[in-house]
């Protein structure tokens with residue numbers, strides 16, 4: 001499987017659905033960021049853009065990136081329609097190949113999972129290095145599969161947040177793990193169906 005397959009797959013995922021007009025932010029983002037002073041944020045794998053739009057509404061300047069041009073173009077249009085076009089910069093990147101430039105006070109990556117090759121440890125290490133001193137990296141991964149997930153493989157292993165942190169391999173003199181938790185929530189899927197799922201939440205702060 002190569003980059004063309006990944007682009008085709010993710011463009012197909014978004015093109016197959018109508019554009020979401022009011023995408024909602026992820027709860028792990030809102031609970032982590034509420035109360036922080038706004039600055040520059042980077043959203044990795046922004047998808048429908050609920051996180052980017054919410055951050056912009058809180059006063060953050062957001063670079064939002066995704067492999068899917070469909071997702072990126074829809075987010076640009078949505079940001080303009082919400083009068084947030086000046087605060088949201090959607091840019092297409094295949095994070096397997098390139099990483100957005102700049103320094104950030106917050107980098108978030110929610111459910112950055114893909115069936116294609118992606119060296120997440122390298123991507124997340126780049127994210128940690130892109131933080132300004134005092135900045136935070138929030139990584140939220142699936143810790144279980146919802147019944148409507150594309151991945152129903154019973155052998156799928158969900159690395160713990162500590163394992164993800166170990167894989168990133170950051171120098172503790174410069175980066176501190178502030179949270180590494182498995183948290184449950186009720187998720188809502190297609191057609192309003194609900195199920196309990198587990199989130200693996202990792203919060204790293206650049207201290208040096």
Ligand SMILES: C[S@@+](CC[C@H](N)C(=O)[O-])C[C@H]1O[C@@H](n2cnc3c(N)ncnc32)[C@H](O)[C@@H]1O
Pocket residue numbers: 006010026044045046047048065066067068071093094095096109110111112113114118
């Ligand atoms: C499971 S979705 C999560 C979307 C969004 N963060 C959310 O919480 O709803 C994973 C996202 O990662 C994007 N993605 C997958 N592989 C990528 C890559 N190599 N580079 C950039 N984005 C990628 C997909 O297009 C998709 O939008």
